[in-house]
Amino acid sequence: MQKTASAKWHGGIKDGQGSISTQTGVLRDAPYGFASRFEGGPGTNPEELIGAAHAGCFTMAFSLFLTEAGFKADSIETKSTVTLEKVGEGFSITACQLDMTATIPGIDQATFEKLATGAKENCPVSKLFANNAKITLNAKLAG
Numbered sequence: 001m002q003k004t005a006s007a008k009w010h011g012g013i014k015d016g017q018g019s020i021s022t023q024t025g026v027l028r029d030a031p032y033g034f035a036s037r038f039e040g041g042p043g044t045n046p047e048e049l050i051g052a053a054h055a056g057c058f059t060m061a062f063s064l065f066l067t068e069a070g071f072k073a074d075s076i077e078t079k080s081t082v083t084l085e086k087v088g089e090g091f092s093i094t095a096c097q098l099d100m101t102a103t104i105p106g107i108d109q110a111t112f113e114k115l116a117t118g119a120k121e122n123c124p125v126s127k128l129f130a131n132n133a134k135i136t137l138n139a140k141l142a143g
Helices: 034-038 046-068 109-122 124-129
Strands: 005-010 017-022 030-032 075-087 090-103 134-142
Touching (some): 046 090, 046 124, 090 109
Antiparallel strands (some): 017 030, 075 090
16 A cells, blocks of 8 residues: 655745645645744644654554454544754654543553553554654543
8 A cells, every 4th residue: 555645845945835735635735834844834844744644543553452452432532742853963853742532431541551552652653753753652541
């Protein structure tokens, strides 16, 4: 299985502008640039897109682990915080923090934590970053 996304760029690093599109059309020429990446300006940036991918991937993996263990979530909400830092001469993504809250009928705390940790370690996006960024999880069982 392969999925595609593309980026276009015009101009220099600070005065230029770009756009990002995805195969599905969910993003179609979404603007990005220096200001949206480093100065909080309008538009998207690679780090928030990576965060969205990580949150989505982890949440689906957790749902799979729950299903395999005989549970079904009423709700799972995950936020991913991606840290971009200056390292040496350039920048690196150094950490990804996952904050998840879930409501799952009939599950005990130990099973919840075991399944959440398994999802964190085994979702494909976590595996992608495993040797390059510290991935942490704060999992909260609600209700």
